[in-house]
Each structure stands twice: as C-alpha cells, then as structure tokens.
Amino acid sequence: SDSHFPVPVSPSRFDLSGHYPQFFPSYDQVDCSKKIRFADIGCGFGGLLISLATLFPETLMIGMEIRDKVTEYVKERILALRMTNPGQYQNISVVRTNSMKYIPNYFEKGQLLKMFFLFPDPHFKEKNHRRRVISPHLLDEYAYVLGIGGIIYTITDVEELGDWMKACLANHPMFEALTREELEVDPVVKLLNSATEEGQKVARNGGQTFQAVYRRIVPSVC
Numbered sequence: 758s759d760s761h762f763p764v765p766v767s768p769s770r771f772d773l774s775g776h777y778p779q780f781f782p783s784y785d786q787v788d789c790s791k792k793i794r795f796a797d798i799g800c801g802f803g804g805l806l807i808s809l810a811t812l813f814p815e816t817l818m819i820g821m822e823i824r825d826k827v828t829e830y831v832k833e834r835i836l837a838l839r840m841t842n843p844g845q846y847q848n849i850s851v852v853r854t855n856s857m858k859y860i861p862n863y864f865e866k867g868q869l870l871k872m873f874f875l876f877p878d879p880h881f882k883e884k885n886h887r888r889r890v891i892s893p894h895l896l897d898e899y900a901y902v903l904g905i906g907g908i909i910y911t912i913t914d915v916e917e918l919g920d921w922m923k924a925c926l927a928n929h930p931m932f933e934a935l936t937r938e939e940l941e942v943d944p945v946v947k948l949l950n951s952a953t954e955e956g957q958k959v960a961r962n963g964g965q966t967f968q969a970v971y972r973r974i975v976p977s978v979c
C-alpha cells in the first residue's frame with residue numbers, strides 16, 4: 758500500500774540531491790533553477806529513461822513506478838551505468854510512487870516539458886476504466902504540471918486503449934495533436950517503440966502499436 762513509500766508534501770520538499778548527486782553535490786547547494794523536466798509514468802524497467810539520458814544529457818528526468826522490486830531494479834541499473842560510464846546517466850532517476858495519486862506532490866505548475874505514458878495497463882473492463890492512467894480527470898492534472906508547449910507521449914499495443922487515450926486527449930481543451938511533420942522530426946517518437954521493454958516485446962511478436970502525441974496549449978477562448 759501507499760504507506761510503504763514516502764511522498765513529498767509539496768514539490769519544493771522533493772529532495773533532488775539524492776537522485777542527481779552530480780547536479781546537486783549537497784542538500785544546501787540545491788540549485789532551484791534546475792528542475793526535473795521529463796517524467797516517465799509507469800516506467801517499468803527504465804529502458805526509455807536510459808535512451809533519453811544520453812540524448813538530453815543536461816535534462817533531469819524521473820521514472821515513476823509503483824512496483825517496489827521494479828523500482829529497485831531500475832535504481833541498480835542506473836547506478837551500474839553511472840559506474841561504468843563516468844559522467845553519464847547522472848540526469849536520470851526513479852521514484853516509487855502511485856502516479857495516479859501523487860503527481861502534484863512531485864511537480865509544480867508548468868514544470869514539465871515531456872510526460873510519457875508508454876504501454877500502460879489496459880484495464881479492459883468498463884468498471885475499471887477509472888483506473889486508466891489517461892482519463893479526462895487525470896489530464897487536468899497533467900495539463901497543470903506541463904508547461905505550455907510541453908508534450909504528452911502515449912503508446913499501447915491495445916487498440917481499444919489507444920482509441921481511448923487519443924479520444925481523451927482530443928477532447929481535452931488544453932491539448933492538441935502534433936502534426937505528421939512534427940512527429941517525423943521528433944527524435945523521441947522513434948524511441949517509444951524501440952527503447953521501451955514493452956515496445957521491444959511487441960516488436961518481437963510482430964504486434965501493432967497505437968500512439969497519440971499531444972501538445973499542451975493555451976485553450977482558445979470562444
């Protein structure tokens with residue numbers, strides 16, 4: 758249950774020095790301008806973070822994962838990469854949390870540039886749709902923590918869930934779809950399948966994937 762992991766009472770109380778020691782050598786040397794900008798929600802085994810780490814070496818990123826053992830595995834994986842590649846992988850970390858409950862405890866308004874929801878659990882039954890990680894209500898929260906122009910990336914191999922995520926995003930006044938041209942030039946889009954453990958599994962089995970990539974906008978006034 759949630760009582761097994763600590764949750765910061767507010768984003769300013771989220772201690773980054775333990776997560777990114779090279780960026781914050783001590784607790785009192787925390788540079789307030791340096792903030793987490795990318796969040797991988799339900800990061801699983803951390804493949805996406807590891808690929809993004811070297812693509813955006815100055816950007817702080819965090820994976821959020823609810824399973825204890827999986828979180829510990831990702832922590833160890835990152836520490837091992839830091840040891841074998843001095844100076845690299847200092848910008849990624851992971852936290853054990855329930856992202857459906859605590860996003861506003863970790864990020865302040867407009868802080869994030871990218872949020873990832875890659876191969877989330879489908880929760881097929883209608884009565885369980887409220888447990889889906891993309892929903893109209895949770896999109897309000899994501900719109901709050903994303904800066905204007907920030908991007909939400911979603912992908913799944915479950916067509917019904919893909920349609921659901923796209924519909925939630927399309928119907929939300931604070932998001933608009935990226936154009937085909939924008940998707941083609943965004944280097945991150947290519948990683949959604951290739952860098953994630955789930956994406957690799959789907960590719961091995963010759964499965965199809967369904968993505969929806971949307972930008973946080975200022976809603977137009979009618």
Ligand code: SAM
Pocket residue numbers: 798799800801802804821822823824827854855856857858874875876877878953954955956
């Ligand atoms: N994104 C990874 C990938 O593409 O390889 C993992 C996908 S896996 C199917 C979904 C992950 O979301 C699981 O690791 C699960 O533990 C995590 N998860 C589910 N609900 C969560 C929640 N409320 N908060 C944080 N993580 C959650």
